[in-house]
Amino acid sequence: MNKVIGTGVSRKDGRAKVTGTATYAAEHQIPDLVHGYLVTATIANGQIQSIDTRAAEKAPGVIAVFTHKNVPKMFMPTNDFMTTKIYEARLPLSDDKVHYAGQIVGLVVADTFERARDAAHLVKVEYTTQQPLVDFKKATFxxxxxxxxxxxxxxxxxxxxxxxxxxxxxxxxxxxxxxLHAPMEPHAIIAHWQDDKSLTVYEPSQWVLASQRTYAELFGLPTERVRVVTPFLGGAFGCKAFPWPHSVLCAAAARKLQRPLKVVLSRRQMTMNTGxxxxxxxxxxxxxxxxxxxxxxxxxxxxxxxxxxxxxxxxxxxxxxxxxxxxxxxxxxxxxxxxxxxxxxxxxxxxxxxxxxxxxxxxxxxxxxxxxxxxxxxxxxxxxxxxxxxxxxxxxxxxxxxxxxxxxxxxxxxxxxxxxxxxxxxxxxxxxxxxxxLRGAASVKVRLLPDGTAHVLTAGNDMGTGAYTVVAATAAEALGLPVEEVRVELGDSLLPDGGIAGGSMMTASLVPAVMSACQQVLKNAKAKTAQEAFATLSQSGRAAYEATASSAPGAEAKxxxxxxxxxxxxxxxxxxxxxxxxxxxxxxxxxxxxxxxxxxxxxxxxxxxxxxxxxxxxxxxxxxxxxxxxxxxxxxxxxxxxxxxxxxxxxxxxxxxxxxxxxxxxxxxxxxxxxxxxxxxxxxxxxxxxxxxxxxxxxxxxxx
Missing domain, CATH: 3.30.365.10 (Aldehyde oxidase/xanthine dehydrogenase, molybdopterin binding domain)
Structure with a gap:
């Protein structure tokens, strides 16, 4: 018996993380990439009286400055937790109102991060202010x-x-x-449009398929025209489940400019902008x-x-x-x-x-x-x-x-x-x-390959909790393989829907789906173990044995x-x-x-x-x-x-x-x-x- 579950398996993603080969959202290399930097409100309650972007627009390397006066087009999504969701029920730059300090009031885009940041400080905003309510003891409940x-x-x-x-x-x-949320990886996004009809988003997302649906609604696209890529998250704890205003604005600006655009938040910006x-x-x-x-x-x-x-x-x-x-x-x-x-x-x-x-x-x-x-x-x-x-x-x-x-x-x-x-x-x-x-619905694809390895694929992801390792261990035991011979691919909306990495439900959702997919692939190969399947694969005329299976909660909750x-x-x-x-x-x-x-x-x-x-x-x-x-x-x-x-x-x-x-x-x-x-x-x-x-x-x- 191949006993893997219940033992102490070292992280499958450990080497990639300590050697720097794990690619996080802001690290994807996209040709012709430009950079955005947020302009944020310095008051907590009031209205923008005037916003002067002339100095910023003339600064070296600046490509565009977006404010509520020229906000790129976007649509309000359904904003239902189970289908599409944004963290704020207000689209960024949708009006001249300021509701909290640090709220986004502009976005400067330039050819380098440093130039975008420098020009953002040249934007002059004057406000009509009102006394903010920030004292919990004075609030009306x-x-x-x-x-x-x-x-x-x-x-x-x-x-x-x-x-x-x-x-x-x-x-x-x-x-x-x-x-405050203080994950090691700051919030960041790269939005890359292809001919105004397809969008690829590189962003730390705890729920890849929900983000895909949300961006599709935000920009009036069929869901299959949006791809969300999140192979690694540098911590999340709940603050990376849905798009924040900076992400929505970045994708909208990238579409307007028809240039791939990266926005990375500073720690100061994260204090009030990301939960x-x-x-x-x-x-x-x-x-x-x-x-x-x-x-x-x-x-x-x-x-x-x-x-x-x-x-x-x-x-x-x-x-x-x-x-x-x-x-x-x-x-x-x-x-x-x-x-x-x-x-x-x-x-x-x-x-x-x-x-x-x-x-x-x-x-x-x-x-x-x-x-x-x-x-x-x-x-x-x-x-x-x-x-x-x-x-x-x-x-x-x-x-x-x-x-x-x-x-x-x-x-x-x-x-x-x-x-x-x-x-x-x-x-x-x-x-x-x-x-x-808690558990949710999850789907997983398992492939047995001619090189004697298994490949497990799902859009479910790992925000640092060990999902790569758990998925590999589960598949290894079910298939009768060493863990080293199981490769796991996570966090891409092109893959089967793996559900949300939140509510402590990723493992509980994925493990039954992995077990089921492994059983199905062995059944397809008419084998009891992966080794038996590998032995017949070359004679089968197939490139691989594969199967996709799903698991979801049922009547047990009643x-x-x-x-x-x-x-x-x-x-x-x-x-x-x-x-x-x-x-x-x-x-x-x-x-x-x-x-x-x-x-x-x-x-x-x-x-x-x-x-x-x-x-x-x-x-x-x-x-x-x-x-x-x-x-x-x-x-x-x-x-x-x-x-x-x-x-x-x-x-x-x-x-x-x-x-x-x-x-x-x-x-x-x-x-x-x-x-x-x-x-x-x-x-x-x-x-x-x-x-x-x-x-x-x-x-x-x-x-x-």
Whole structure:
């Protein structure tokens, strides 16, 4: 038996990335290429009074300057999440209004990047300004509209009665700061038209076929006349799923000029132009009986969106799955502010939602004098309380017990400020992790070639999570080949639709399709293994054996609720004199169904934990209250973890294949690792200091 699944396979794309042969969007070499540079608003609310482009137009190498006065033609797409989608429901340069600082107000095109950038600074814009609303505390919040077709509010039982019967009660408000997307690869696009009738786009896209459909609608083209090429993404986390205004404008300008055009955003431009995680304010009310049985969970959330689109940070989506209670109420409110449009960011909703819920559960455990692990075990939900469906292949309790054992949780001192080391306070904390099991439709082509190799092709792609490796490992085991003999091609709209690299669903979507295509190609070759097929290929008169297969969700979602589970345990060391906090030890245990590749799966959990440590301790974006512009503007001023901030992260997987979910029994792992991390750290801080911090990030001033 060729055992590959479940082992630690090294990345198929690793060598290409470390040697520089992996080609990212801005690196494609196109003859006759010209360069664009954005002109962005320096105010957050107002109107363009005048825009003077004469100096820019006369600058060396300048080819064109586009503003709202000469905007190239484009059409508004359907803008439905499942068909076509742009991140802002407003076309770029569509009028003279300014809705947020950093909004695109012009595009300068020149023969070199440097000349385009220089000329962009020569464009003079005068504004009629109004006071921007950029202070979350001053915003007006209203009930949030449904998101992706689902109502955000929900209630079961009698919340008022739950409050009356609860002893004790916990009521607290938890906040998170605005977090910026900061992928290694900045946003970039090359748009290349052929005779005004066909468009090729080189752009980091998490959903290649959706981008293809969107660009087709934007420019009135048949879908087959648009090609989107994304073989590699340098990180995305949710901010590269759909075209942003700079991409739409680049493609429109390239068509007008009939020249291939490249636009690369600066880090400053990315702060407001390419999405972020909204700050949140969450109020949690928990009620319980003296033995720790929950009688009430009440979860209210406030988040913000921009004037040009609606995006709610869905923090309450996680609450019905975690802990059973007879009385449950969920409420989401939203305010429009003069900010760029927020968007999906690793575990959108689940991450900040668990920050609040898992902090509140820790507070309840201390109030009841019950171990936090035992409180969670006692109240574990057996079904999704909103869907009314039982969970499939759930091993949350195993995550808690295995994690506690590995960490040595039984030795935890029962009083705050009771553990010291080298003159510093030491604290232990824990929190649960979870993320829904999601999958979409995916198609894959498999070819067996005369040189004894297999070729797997799909438009699904790899944003750094390991899809090249997972696809290769799955095909290798199904075909009976060494992984080295499997070649994988991803991220091109000419290939079969592989779905979206988002929602932790790429692996769960692709693996069943790869398995099915491999079975079909062997059937076509009348062989049991690829080696048998290769033996008959030369006599068959064919260039290759090939098969295309698809996989999609079915009726299983009506029978089961699918969810991945985990638990984090951590130790922190705090020097109160200088407010210095160090995370010194970390254990994560995860239940994600079948683990296809232990090496890349553990890497994803570690990446999520690192990102969560950044959220917990340092990530925040402040806006200038007068002009609404971010006061952080690059990778130096926006703080995130460095190597010195991160301890060794021990990752263990438990559970079983979730065969109710898909034929591979596999759920995703990209997002679960970040959920619960910030709460585990704050809970450890309380254990160390006796101080309950409810506002992220936990900066030194809050520890002094």
């Amino acid at each position: 209203k009930e949030a509209p449904p998101q992706m077709g689902e109502e955000l509010k929900f209630e079961k039982g009698n919340v008022a009665a739950g409050v009356a019967s609860a002893t004790p009660k916990i009521e607290a408000t938890y906040t998170t700061s605005t977090e 972020h995680r909204s700050e949140t304010e969450q109020t949690i009310r928990l009620g319980a009986t003296a033995d720790g049985s929950l009688t009430l969970i009440d979860h209210e959330v406030k988040s913000s969106t921009s004037p040009v689109d609606v995006f709610t940070e869905p923090c309450t989506s996680i609450t019905p799955v975690m802990y059973a209670t007879p009385n449950l109420r969920l409420k989401q409110e939203l305010a429009k502010m003069n900010i760029g449009t927020p968007t999906f960011m690793r575990a959108p909703g689940e991450n900040p939602g668990l920050w609040a819920l898992e902090s509140a559960m820790d507070e309840l455990a201390w109030a009841l004098k019950i171990d936090p692990v035992e409180l969670r075990l006692k109240n574990e939900a057996k079904e999704h309380q909103r869907k009314g469906l039982p969970f499939s292949a759930k091993h949350f309790a195993d995550c808690l017990r295995v994690g506690a054992e590995q960490f040595g949780w039984q030795d935890r001192p029962k009083q705050p400020r009771s553990l010291t080391r080298d003159g510093k306070l030491v604290g232990w904390g824990m929190a649960a992790a979870t993320f829904p099991g 029978k089961w609720a699918f969810q991945s589970w985990g638990a984090h345990f951590c130790e922190v060391s705090i020097d109160e004199e200088i407010g210095r906090l160090q995370v010194t030890r970390w254990v994560s245990v995860m239940d994600i169904g079948r683990v296809i590749n232990t090496k890349t799966a553990a890497s994803q959990v570690r990446g999520g934990v690192i990102m969560g440590i950044g959220q917990a301790l340092m990530e925040e974006c402040h806006l200038d209250p007068n002009i609404g512009y971010p006061v952080v503007y690059d990778l130096a001023t926006y703080h995130f973890p460095a190597h010195a901030d991160i301890p060794r992260i021990q990752v263990t997987f438990v559970g079983e294949p979730d065969l109710n979910f898909n034929p591979g029994g596999v759920r995703g792992v990209g997002e679960i690792g970040i959920t619960g991390v910030s709460a585990a750290i704050a809970n450890a801080v309380y254990h160390a200091t006796g101080k309950r911090i409810r506002d992220l990030p936990i900066t030194p001033d809050k520890l002094l």
